[in-house]
Each structure stands twice: as C-alpha cells, then as structure tokens.
Amino acid sequence: MFLRLIPDRFVLMLLGAILLGWLLPVHGRGLTVAQNVSFISIFALFFLHGLRLPRQEVVKAAKAMKMQSAMLGFTFIAMPLAGIALAYGFGWMLPAGLLTGLIYCAMLPSTVQSAISYSSLAGGNVAASVVGAAVSNLAGIILTPLLVALGIGAASGVEIGGDTILRIATMLLLPFALGQAVQTWLGEWALRQKAMLSFFDRQVILIAVYVAFAGAVSSGNLSVLDGRDLLVLSVVLALLLAFAFAGAWGFGEVLRLDRADRISLVFASAHKSIATGAPMAAILFGSAAGLILLPASCITWRS
Numbered sequence: 001m002f003l004r005l006i007p008d009r010f011v012l013m014l015l016g017a018i019l020l021g022w023l024l025p026v027h028g029r030g031l032t033v034a035q036n037v038s039f040i041s042i043f044a045l046f047f048l049h050g051l052r053l054p055r056q057e058v059v060k061a062a063k064a065m066k067m068q069s070a071m072l073g074f075t076f077i078a079m080p081l082a083g084i085a086l087a088y089g090f091g092w093m094l095p096a097g098l099l100t101g102l103i104y105c106a107m108l109p110s111t112v113q114s115a116i117s118y119s120s121l122a123g124g125n126v127a128a129s130v131v132g133a134a135v136s137n138l139a140g141i142i143l144t145p146l147l148v149a150l151g152i153g154a155a156s157g158v159e160i161g162g163d164t165i166l167r168i169a170t171m172l173l174l175p176f177a178l179g180q181a182v183q184t185w186l187g188e189w190a191l192r193q194k195a196m197l198s199f200f201d202r203q204v205i206l207i208a209v210y211v212a213f214a215g216a217v218s219s220g221n222l223s224v225l226d227g228r229d230l231l232v233l234s235v236v237l238a239l240l241l242a243f244a245f246a247g248a249w250g251f252g253e254v255l256r257l258d259r260a261d262r263i264s265l266v267f268a269s270a271h272k273s274i275a276t277g278a279p280m281a282a283i284l285f286g287s288a289a290g291l292i293l294l295p296a297s298c299i300t301w302r303s
Contacts (some may be wrong), residue, residue: 012145014274017206018297020288021213031211031218035282037209041204042279043175048197049137051181051190067125067265069256071110071132074248074269078142082243084236086236093232097291100152102236104281105296106271107147115268123146124263130266140276141172150285155291171283201275209297212289237295245269272296 023062083106087099095103110133119129183190190197248270252262277296281289 009241010216013206014209014297017210021210025214025217029216032213036209038282039171041207042171045173045201045204045279046172047179050176051183051186053114067261068135069129070265071136071245071269073185074251075110075136076147078247079244080147080151082106083241087242090232090236094229096290098229098233098295101292101295103152104148105272107144108277108296109144110136110268111271111273118267119264121225122258122263122269125260127262128261129268130137132264141176144280145284154216205275205278208282209293212282212293215290233295246268
C-alpha cells in the first residue's frame with residue numbers, strides 16, 4: 001500500500017531535473033553548449049519516434065474515424081479551451097509566464113505509454129488507445145505550434161513566423177520523416193532495442209527540462225515565483241485535471257461510445273505528454289521555456 005503512494009520513478013527524476021536546474025544553473029557559454037546538446041538530442045528523439053511508429057497504425061486509425069476524431073477533438077479543442085478559460089479566470093492571481101504555461105500544457109498531445117497502460121488496466125479498448133495516442137503525437141507536431149500561435153501568440157512573445165516554422169520543420173518534422181523513411185531497414189532493430197531507446201527518450205526529456213529551467217534561472221524568469229503562486233497553480237491544475245477526466249468521460253457518453261471506448265477516450269486524450277512538451281517548448285519559447293514548462297511538469301505522466 002505504501003509503495004502506491006510513491007510517485008513513478010520517472011516523475012521523481014523529472015522533479016530532480018527541475019531542482020537541479022534551479023540550484024545548479026549554467027550561464028553564458030555553458031548555457032549555449034547545453035542548449036545545443038538539447039537540440040541535437042531533440043532531433044534524435046523525433047527521429048526515433050518516426051522510426052518506431054508503424055505505418056499500419058495510421059491505416060487502422062482511418063478505419064475508426066469516430067473514435068479518433070473524438071480523441072483529437074478533445075485533446076486539441078476542448079482541453080485548450082479549458083486551459084484558456086482557467087487562465088482568464090485566474091489571470092489576476094498568477095504571473096504571465098505561468099498562465100502561458102497553463103495554456104501550453106492544455107495544448108499538448110497525449111501521452112503514449114501511459115495512455116496504453118492505464119487503458120489496459122481499466123479495461124479499455126487498448127487497440128484504440130495505441131492508435132489514438134500515436135496519431136495524437138503525430139498531429140501534435142503540427143497542431144500544438146499552431147494552437148500556441150492562435151491561443152497565446154504575441155502576448156507571450158511567441159510569433160510563428162518563417163524562422164519558427166523552419167525550426168519546427170528542422171527539429172521535429174524532418175527527423176520524424178527520416179525515421180519513417182528508414183523504418184523498412186531499421187524498424188525491426190528499433191523493436192529489439194525497445195528498452196534502450198525508451199531509456200534514451202527519458203534522458204532527452206530530462207536534458208530538455210534541466211536546460212529549460214537552468215536557462216530560466218539564469219535569465220531571472222523564475223524569481224517572480226513565490227509560495228502563493230505555487231499554491232494557486234496547484235489549485236488551477238487540479239481544476240484542469242478534473243475537467244480533463246470528467247469531460248472526456250462525459251464526451252464519450254454524448255457520442256454513445258461503449259464503456260471500453262470511453263475509457264480509452266479518457267486516457268488517450270486527457271493525458272498530456274511532457275515527452276513532446278519539453279522539446280517543443282525549447283524550440284517555441286527559448287529562454288522562457290523553464291517557467292512555461294512548470295505547469296506541464298507538475299502534472300506530467302510518462303511518455
């Protein structure tokens with residue numbers, strides 16, 4: 001019983017990366033080197049995502065359009081609207097960076113591993129969860145930056161102009177496409193190395209989170225926070241989570257999905273992935289990514 005109260009090991013590592021960035025930040029040239037290492041790791045991460053996502057899963061998704069449309073709609077429409085509503089409602093109580101982070105968290109795609117695991121444990125439609133989570137992450141590479149531009153935009157200093165589009169294409173879409181292109185030759189190798197590649201995934205996420213928070217400390221962005229801000233943020237995130245799970249379940253009932261499909265809808269659309277969020281924040285927000293990532297880091301599940 002006591003072991004159930006201990007957070008997932010990766011969550012503890014994630015919190016450790018945040019603490020390390022807070023206590024031992026890097027400055028100047030050291031920060032530039034760390035950011036370059038992070039960007040190279042992000043490129044490799046999305047290459048491996050492309051390598052491991054079977055093409056036949058996309059075909060399967062096309063055969064269950066009602067279910068997949070429900071997952072994508074809740075993930076990229078309902079959740080962002082909820083995040084924006086909460087940001088407006090609590091805007092007078094939180095710093096601008098945390099409000100941006102709250103909205104950004106709501107705009108992220110679903111997890112993969114957690115969505116599948118929890119769906120299986122709860123008796124959901126595991127096949128739908130596999131396809132839905134994969135399609136969510138693939139769509140998120142394009143939809144999340146677009147939603148950031150529409151829902152956050154110039155208010156946070158983010159402009160999706162030519163340079164940003166080029167960075168996203170170079171750092172996310174290009175490696176993913178390359179992974180898909182060589183899947184015929186390296187796909188079986190990737191399946192055999194699942195444990196090693198999963199370990200690499202987590203290290204890339206930890207590096208991205210550490211660099212983001214180290215950069216935020218160096219720039220002074222985190223100096224605006226106090227205990228009251230963190231307490232209010234905890235309440236707001238609890239409300240977002242309540243909407244995510246209750247809303248996804250209710251949405252499934254409106255669509256008359258059976259119980260197994262509703263369970264899959266909950267876990268494949270309400271969960272938000274730090275695995276995609278941390279690397280993407282580094283590209284979209286630069287030195288401001290540390291403060292913006294804090295809400296997503298507080299409620300993250302495994303990738």
